Amino acid sequence: GQNIDQPTEMTATEGAIVQINCTYQTSGFNGLFWYQQHAGEAPTFLSYNVLDGLEEKGRFSSFLSRSKGYSYLLLKELQMKDSASYLCALPGGAGSYQLTFGKGTKLSVIP
Amino acid sequence: ETGVTQSPTHLIKTRGQQVTLRCSSQSGHNTVSWYQQALGQGPQFIFQYYREEENGRGNFPPRFSGLQFPNYSSELNVNALELDDSALYLCASSFKGANTGELFFGEGSRLTVL
Numbered sequence A: 001g002q003n004i005d006q007p008t009e010m011t012a013t014e015g016a017i018v019q020i021n022c023t024y025q026t027s028g029f030n031g032l033f034w035y036q037q038h039a040g041e042a043p044t045f046l047s048y049n050v051l052d053g054l055e056e057k058g059r060f061s062s063f064l065s066r067s068k069g070y071s072y073l074l075l076k077e078l079q080m081k082d083s084a085s086y087l088c089a090l091p092g093g094a095g096s097y098q099l100t101f102g103k104g105t106k107l108s109v110i111p
Numbered sequence B: 001e002t003g004v005t006q007s008p009t010h011l012i013k014t015r016g017q018q019v020t021l022r023c024s025s026q027s028g029h030n031t032v033s034w035y036q037q038a039l040g041q042g043p044q045f046i047f048q049y050y051r052e053e054e055n056g057r058g059n060f061p062p063r064f065s066g067l068q069f070p071n072y073s074s075e076l077n078v079n080a081l082e083l084d085d086s087a088l089y090l091c092a093s094s095f096k097g098a099n100t101g102e103l104f105f106g107e108g109s110r111l112t113v114l
Helices: none
Strands: A004-005 A009-013 A018-026 A032-037 A044-049 A053-057 A061-065 A068-077 A085-093 A099-101 A104-111 B005-007 B010-011 B020-022 B029-039 B044-050 B053-057 B062-067 B074-078 B087-094 B109-113
Touching: A004 A068, A004 A085, A004 A099, A009 B020, A018 A032, A018 A085, A032 A068, A032 B062, A044 A061, A044 B029, A053 A085, A068 A085, A099 B044, B005 B087, B020 B087, B020 B109, B029 B109, B044 B062
Parallel strands: A009 A104, B010 B109
Antiparallel strands: A004 A018, A018 A068, A032 A044, A032 A085, A053 A061, A061 A068, A085 A099, A085 A104, B005 B020, B020 B074, B029 B044, B029 B087, B044 B053, B062 B074, B087 B109
C-alpha cells in the first residue's frame, strides 16, 4: 500500500520562500509528483522526481530523498497567485497513471 | 491543442438516482482516468481506461462504471447514488508511453447528492 502525509495548511508572506513537505511510505517507488490546484480548478502538473536531489524549475523547486521517504516543494518569491492547494502524489507502478494523492497542503499567501 | 473538457460542470441529484458524467480527452491522448475529490481531500483514483478497456481500478464499488470511446472520450456512470457520492469528479487524460506519466486534468464535474 501507499501512504502520504502533508501538512494541512500553511501561511506565508508575499515575496517570501515557503517549503511544503511530503512524507510517504510505499512498497515500490516509481517517482513522486507535485500538483497545484487552485480553488475550484483542475490540478495542474508542477514536477516529477524519480531520482534523489533538487530539481529547479523557475520559482518552484522539488526535492526528493528516496531513502528517507521524503520530498518537498520549495516556492520562492511568493506571489498572491501561488495561493492554492499543493498535492503530493505517488504512481501505483512503473508507467502507471493510477496516482495516490495526499490530502494536499492549502497555502495562503498574505500581503 | 484542446485541453480536457468535462460536462456537466455542476449537477444535483437525489439519493438512488443515476448519473453520467462526460469527458473529452486532450488531443493525442489515449488514456483516461477518473478521480473523485471530496471537499478538503486529495483526488482518489476510481479507474482508468486504455484502448476502450478498463486498465486499473481503485477501491470503488461496481456501481461506479465507465466507458471509453474510439475517439478516446469517456463516461463515468454512477448508479444508486448515495449522499457520500457528493464530490468533484475529475477526468484526466494522458499518453501511454510518455516518460513522466503526467496527467492532464479537466475542471471537473461537481456532483451534489441530496
